Amino acid sequence: MCDRVNECEFVKELREQIKALKIELEKLKKQVKNPSNSSLPSSSDRNKKYYPPREKSGKKQGGQKGHNGSAKTLYDNPDEIIEFYPQKCSHFDNDQFIEKEAVLEQRQVIDIPPIQPYITEYQQKARICNKCGKRNVGTFPENIAPNVQIGGNSKAIIGYLNIQHHMGYERLLQVFNDIFNFDISKGTVDNKIKGLAKELTPIYDNILESLKNSDVIGSDRD
Numbered sequence: 001m002c003d004r005v006n007e008c009e010f011v012k013e014l015r016e017q018i019k020a021l022k023i024e025l026e027k028l029k030k031q032v033k034n035p036s037n038s039s040l041p042s043s044s045d046r047n048k049k050y051y052p053p054r055e056k057s058g059k060k061q062g063g064q065k066g067h068n069g070s071a072k073t074l075y076d077n078p079d080e081i082i083e084f085y086p087q088k089c090s091h092f093d094n095d096q097f098i099e100k101e102a103v104l105e106q107r108q109v110i111d112i113p114p115i116q117p118y119i120t121e122y123q124q125k126a127r128i129c130n131k132c133g134k135r136n137v138g139t140f141p142e143n144i145a146p147n148v149q150i151g152g153n154s155k156a157i158i159g160y161l162n163i164q165h166h167m168g169y170e171r172l173l174q175v176f177n178d179i180f181n182f183d184i185s186k187g188t189v190d191n192k193i194k195g196l197a198k199e200l201t202p203i204y205d206n207i208l209e210s211l212k213n214s215d216v217i218g219s220d221r222d
Contacts, residue, residue: 013156014199014200014203018203021203021207025207025210025211025214028211028214028216072110074106074108075108075110078108085097085100114181115179115180115181116180116181117180117181117182120151122140122141122144124137124138124139124140125137125138126138150184150188150192154176154182154184154192155192155195155196158172158189158192158193158196159192159193159196161175162189162193163196169186169189169190172189173185173186173189
């Protein structure tokens with residue numbers, strides 16, 4: 001059981017990333033090294049299959065007339081249900097009805113709810129022992145720093161946007177403010193990026209060492 005409350009989700013995220021990297025590594029192992037073409041770009045691969053250009057059919061792009069389209073399947077357990085009943089009889093000037101019928105048609109709208117920061121406050125409290133009468137003070141978890149800190153999920157998102165999507169500090173701050181309603185500073189972002197780099201360096205080194213010792217690689221570079 002993870003005793004660092006705010007880091008549990010972050011650790012889970014790291015494990016998922018490691019799992020994905022291992023899968024990618026297995027894919028790379030299936031690509032055999034070939035000294036004759038290892039320095040050539042993939043576009044010049046002699047073994048690459050050639051597909052002749054398709055002839056124009058004269059039809060318009062997109063779905064054709066008579067084609068059976070596809071639609072998203074309705075979800076079984078929507079978060080909210082809004083019912084629409086007739087307010088007035090369309091055949092007679094009356095607003096009194098006898099009974100309700102079953103659902104005639106369902107339509108669903110999928111959306112993302114407004115995102116707000118989730119603030120957890122940790123309070124240290126004391127108790128008096130009923131045997132000796134002495135005062136005992138509760139202990140904060142080791143990962144909970146004084147005053148205010150950024151939690152594990154926010155830390156993971158900062159790293160994801162900065163590394164995976166090459167997002168600079170200015171744009172990252174804007175995304176946090178505009179989308180997450182979360183005002184953070186450049187210093188906070190910089191500290192979290194450096195912290196992630198320190199935590200992930202051993203994992204990165206292990207993966208790199210595995211690639212160096214592998215019989216196959218998937219890169220055109222030496």
